[in-house]
Amino acid sequence: MVEIGLLSRSPLAAVLQPGHYGQPGQDGLVVQERTGLHIVNLAARRGQGGALAVAVQRSWGLELPTTPRRAGDGRLAFLWSGGAQWLAIAEGTGDLELSLKDRLGSLASLTDQSDGRSVLRLSGSRTRETLAKGLAIDLHPRAFTPGDTALTLAGHIGVQIWQLDDTPSYEIAVARGYAGSLIGWLLPAGEEFGITVLPPG
Amino acid sequence: MSTASETFPREIAAPAAAVSTRPAQPFRLAEAAGVDRKNLLDFTFDGQRYSGHSGDTLASALLASGVRLVGRSFKYHRPRGILSAGPEEPNAIVELRDGARREPNTRATVAELFQGLTATSQNRWPSLRFDVMGVNQFVAPILAAGFYYKTFMWPASFWEKVYEPLIRRAAGLGRASGSHDPDHYEKTTTHCDVLVIGAGPAGLMAALAAVRAGARVVLCEEDFLLGGRLLSERRMIGNRSALEWLREAEAELRAAPECRILRRTSVFGVFDGAYGAVERVGDHLPVPPMFQPRQRLWRIIAKRHVLCAGSLERPLVFGDNDRPGVMLAGAVRTYVNRFGVAPGRRAVVFANNDDAARTVADLAAAGVAVAALVDARAEVTPEISRIAEAAGAKLLAGARITETRGRLALRGAVVTDAAGTRHNFDCDLLAMSGGWSPTVHLTSHHGGKPVWSEAKAAFLPPSHLPPGMAVAGAATGDPLLADCLASGAQAGAEAARLAGFQTSLPAIPETDGESAELQPLWRVRGGKGKAFVDFQNDVAASDVALAQREGFRAVEHLKRYTTLGMATDQGKTSNVNGLALMAEFNERTIAQTGTTTFRPPYTPVSVGVLAGRHRGHEFRPTRLTPTHDWATEQGAVFVETGPWLRAQYFPRPGEADWLVTATREARAVREAVGLCDVSTLGKIDIQGPDAAVLLDRVYANNFASLPIGRVRYGVMLREDGFVMDDGTTARLAGDRFLMTTTTANAVSVSRHLDFCSQWLWPELDVQMISVTEQWAQIAVAGPRSRAVIEGVVDAGFDISNAAFPYMSCAELTICGGLKARLFRISFSGELAYELAVPARYGDALMRRLMEIGKPLGVTPYGIEALGVLRVEKGHPAGNELSGQTTAADIGLGRMMSKTKDFIGKAMAQRAGLTATDRPVLVGIRPWDRAARLRAGAHFLARNVENLAANDEGYVTSVAYSPALGHWIGLGLLQRGTERLGEVVRAYDPVRGGDLEVEIVSPVLVDPTGDRLRG
Amino acid sequence: MAKTRYSIVQVLAQAFRGQRGWAPVWRDAEPKAQYDVIIVGGGGHGLATAWYLASQHGITNVAVVEKGYLGSGNVGRNTTIIRSNYLLPGNVPFYEHSLKLWEGLEQDINYNAMVSQRGVLNLCHSDAQRDAYARRGNAMRLHGVDAELLDRDAVRRMYPFFDYDSARFPIVGGLLQPRGGSVRHDAVAWGYARAADQRGVDLIQNCEVTGIRVEGGRAVGVETGRGFIGAGKIGLACAGNSSRVAAMAGLRLPIESHVLQAFVSEGLKPFFDGVVTYGAGHFYVSQSDKGGLVFGGDIDGYNSYAQRGNLPVVEDVCESGMALMPGMGRLRVLRQWGGIMDMSMDGSPIIDRTPVDGLYLNAGWCYGGFKATPASGWCFAHLIARDEPHEVAKALRLDRFAQGYPIDERGAGAQPNLH
Amino acid sequence: MRIICPLCGERGAEEFVYHGDATVRRPHPDSSAETWNAYVHLRDNPAGRHSELWYHAAGCHAWLVVERDVRTHEIFAVTLAQDVALARRPVTA
């Protein structure tokens, strides 16, 4: 990231403090705010979906998912986010938008969303039960597996969730302005299982 | 899979001797399958102390303590006792708990006992035993069904002042607490392959079959114990007691990884694609456990559903059949066998079926004297005779109960036998059974009509079941235990198979023999006293007859006219009897008569659980701007605008009210420079070769001609020709635009654009995404705004008026390399900019701008001042964009292109939208400059009457203008543009106002726009 | 024809005779071959129309043809609110006329429908909403209708148990119409039916209209489950089924059918005196004479003839209820049901002739036609009898959509589910 | 009601926004006032199978054409509106 004279501020700065919450001695849910993510929306230009997939394959060796899936890993992943639309998510420095632009040219319209979304990582043995209190989709391992993603509602809040591994752990993205409300739902929902909030990372 | 609700396992208790100094439980028996005699609990009813055991319901504990009288009926205030042992209870409804936790109309028969429970009887005054309204019993001849429709009409004014208040006071049941509910609720969703509703023998078998196939199963049981009727009966399954079988079945299900057992969970409704269920997580405890809700709503989404809801016993309809001590025969067995309670000392059993003989046997086994078995059928089986004989009960076949005695408790009954001879029995318990009605409620929530079976004398599930549903057990109308086990197993296996699993039918264990033979008896004729059909609503057989006589012969008319089936039990015990009587009076069959509609909820469900956490501040999520924390530090007062909280104004110490503050803020913008977070405006990134084409079709004005680096104000219409939204759109590149929308319409405009690009013109190559949240956008407005902006833009960017004139936009960097977007647009009419940075920097940017602006007199302003500034400039906003105005109405008519097609163009030509008498946008100022204007006042000419015919429009927005030193406003006035200078009235009777106002141009400050271009 | 006049004297007299002397409230009429007027739909509007045809215009050779039992439609499933607190000039005089008729209803039809003017209060939650209510209240006053704008404290005095301190959308005030209130819904149907029957109107139940016979551009009768019935004029008052019936005469209407749910709680001792609508969500509530809280919210939002609603709206309504009145948490929903609404394109009704001669339309009542029952019947009878619109219903014409004179109280546009 | 979004999979109707009849077609700009009025206002409103537009607002933002029986709420088919629209009108170059 460029060295600039302004400090960034998380929408959760005032509402998500590291520590333990709810049922003492239990850790059913572990919550961590993700920082340093670059998120770029990529929407295929008309009729260019195939070419775009080829370009992605050629540039990063990743298969651009055509169903609600995520391809890639923590360093760079393409997350399906609608018809002919993906979120490229990368960690670290470097200008993701620029590098996408370089390699994908005019096959897709690119839009920076790094600040548009807040992302939380959720894990812990009771994550599914906690999420079920807000998300109406089926997160049972028979129905939703690592790599799967869904755009849906958490209560009245729009979210996108994707599963990272079988632990299970997930990441959940929410429009930045609603991040506080999402926490306002998540923490009470997880209280009965015990919650650990980790420092952002 | 185990859930939170199962953290309080309750074993089926072995009987144990109770030793305590607590109030005695004189009716407690030695043996009980379902209560823990070691665990004593205290409770009160109407202030009196009693004791019971864990595993008791309030009803069973009251009976154990010898309490008979528990309530008063709705209309006649008749003394009532406990009728049933389940959710069908019409009589024993009480106020449970007190204070803010008071729960009116709680059925004592399903309220689980807990330490310290308090309950109060209701609908009586001053006390349950001496209820003044009990006099209604004696004027009952007047208070027949529907009497109120025929009277209370004279004098007319008396209805609301006298009669209705009296009726209202007399009506109603329990009292609402009036306080906010201190507990909380939550909602959750679960998916499964097979949902099994009811955990009686059928449901358990169904669940076992499905679980063994590997299906994900959810098993819901309303009761706090699994087992259904097995808990109430002394039965054998596969050479052992049914309770042992139950324990094994339960253990197997608990151990199954994909079986979720939800006890205390009533499935209350079958909706499209989802079942609704409520789990009473904490209702059996004094207060819900820490971190747990009181109740939890389950939305259950299952591939297949097996309904094993069992059946409900019907009362018999005979004179004075409502005395405390008259009870359903099956309930008597439940109290005896499950709860270890004798509901009386000396019983008479009255039935029309074989099943009731069990009651005789079980009572006898428990040591309760059975004076008589009155069987309405002329002939009974030898088996029944044997049971009666063994119990020492006099068997009266072909007989009826024609009279009962006792006021606050039953004291005796008169039986008239087939020969007409009267037999008088002393008894304090009358167990009655009119047969069983399958619990088909959920089968007809999708509109299917249950089908009457003459053979079974019962309504059976409709042929059109809700999709995916199967029915098993007694709910099918085949109640024999062996059949229940078999149909449960069969339905469970089939459900799993249809959900995609390989299944095999589990072995069906043998059971002891039984019979469910029955001969309908819908009413006892010739008896004395009122023969109640609907106990709670006091609907007697005579009311059904009256309804018939008056022409209310359709079942639905019967229901609505007499209120039969409309009480808290929804007719669970009364509907079939009622319509059977109507059928008889109409001389039609029950099948022809039909039944009323079953509707959710199956049992009453708290409003709280249906709301879950969404109440108070959590009613709806709150959307916060990137500078929210900063604004909070500044002491901002926030206001709800849709989901957003926006800073309304930033009061300073000593400022008397919002008006003083907003005035200061607005003045600062006009005179120096102000900062306002405008991030909430919708921002849509529109890209692609056809981006301009799309814009041209959605906006009334032209966008293809907009040069790169420029911004244009646009107005869009709905297809019906009225204005939908407005905003500025910037061209960032040949194929890239950034559209802004009003805060209120951001979501609907996005949806509209998607509609246009996907549905109307799918061939367009255009991509859109909301970037509202990506960018923090701060308006920097006022004559000194350029100096502030200069303080942040990185070197090399020229913001001089020449290089960056009004309506320019640019992508640039600020503060040493931060990518940003700068727009020279103005809502305030001043020299102004909007500066956008990635949202995470919004907070810091605001602080930086404040710092830089300090020497320039920078002032943060909220949306009050924003409103002032825009009214001064005559910009239409939400109040003018009411969805009822055309572009021409608000002065934007000229923007409608004549050369292209756009949404709304055709319909905007309609006569009504182009009529010359439509109110159009004007400015107003009070004739008396000191006067205050108010939005919502209507325009009337000066010397006309205050009549609608003279209504010429209304005031849309007002503001106190610091620039002008008086109030100003905008309004819509007929022929307004022709009337500048005219004085009209702003008539505001609801606020006591009637002001003279002068019609002026809507643009009151800087009409030439010099400041904005400077 | 049953001619018993209802009064306290009658009721007492009957009490002594064991209630045995009451005659049927209406005859079970067999359809005749021909009527002067056939009204299709035995709901509130159809029955009121028949009564006013008979009582105001002396037209008694009338049949009301109903596919189910009388009152089986929305008149029997609505939340009973009556009011005339409308905004637009096309609506206010009409609904005010209705309210006036309600005020004299019992005497007119000799049936106690329990018209109860306990006040209707619409809450507002922002300054802009308050000003919009001021606009509406002022419009009402100009029409001579009662309206009062209340501030938060005044609301609090009336309803101390609302959420004033922790609400997501705080209560700013409200618009009160003291003359608004509620009426016992079923009794309205029964009362009009009984009154019309006594004047000789035939009420024909369980008789579905399956076709409209049009000869030479003129409607001449209806095909029904019980055969053809001829008519000089035919008035359609089929509420949620308007489109289906109009289609029998080849008409397409500016209407979609949607489901609206309603709810009743278990009976409670009186504590909620008036009618209140919540302004920051979808919720309104009153307490019936019987003690149940009768409440509802928004339509489910999609075309439906299923007469039942779904869980998301149940939840939405209860969320709003709890947001307004957090004490509701421990009260229970006893029953929940649905009715089919004829949602019009501007949210306002239609009382007009149709392009087919002799065929008259009364439709588009959306969720607000119960309060309109008397005026709807009055004006529809007037239209049918005289072939010209009644003064207060002039704006409710069918061509207003084509001509661009929508009566769009909400400004939602031609999108029925948004009204 | 459960709607199977062709992109996202099966979801509750609460994730969607309803728009009404999908059989009406936006007329050519020069069409008669009558045609425009019919498009904007008049509906068949059948009691039976209904072809209608839904928007997956809380999901992928796709407009969908849903074939549904409005008497039973049974859903027969869900198609991307864009595909339906493209199929019925060939892309103009």
Ligand SMILES: Cc1cc2nc3c(=O)[nH]c(=O)nc-3n(C[C@H](O)[C@H](O)[C@H](O)COP(=O)(O)OP(=O)(O)OC[C@H]3O[C@@H](n4cnc5c(N)ncnc54)[C@H](O)[C@@H]3O)c2cc1C
């Ligand atoms: C849940 C709910 C709450 C409401 N709340 C209110 C409220 O608080 N205040 C208010 O003012 N309004 C309310 N309404 C609206 C109001 O109920 C209706 O607008 C009004 O009742 C419609 O007029 P009606 O009484 O004539 O309709 P209905 O009673 O529906 O009468 C129409 C009749 O036509 C019959 N019919 C239809 N097709 C045929 C055919 N082919 N042949 C023969 N007969 C046919 C139907 O069976 C029906 O009986 C509510 C509606 C609902 C559903």
Ligand SMILES: NC(=O)c1ccc[n+]([C@@H]2O[C@H](COP(=O)([O-])OP(=O)(O)OC[C@H]3O[C@@H](n4cnc5c(N)ncnc54)[C@H](O)[C@@H]3O)[C@@H](O)[C@H]2O)c1
């Ligand atoms: N001989 C007779 O005449 C006769 C008549 C009726 C029943 N029975 C006996 O009753 C038993 C019937 O077995 P079964 O399994 O069909 O029924 P059941 O009555 O034993 O069990 C039904 C269970 O479903 C539960 N339930 C009902 N509705 C529910 C809902 N909406 N949500 C959650 N739970 C709900 C009930 O609480 C109950 O536990 C057999 O033992 C049978 O012999 C006999």
Ligand SMILES: Cc1cc2nc3c(=O)[nH]c(=O)nc-3n(C[C@H](O)[C@H](O)[C@H](O)COP(=O)(O)O)c2cc1C
């Ligand atoms: C104002 C009003 C009050 C009602 N009160 C009750 C009630 O107290 N108990 C009840 O069971 N149903 C009540 N209902 C609902 C009716 O039982 C019924 O569900 C409704 O009229 C719709 O008819 P349907 O369910 O037969 O389709 C009430 C209905 C209305 C309109």
Ligand SMILES: [Zn+2]
């Ligand atoms: Zn989708």
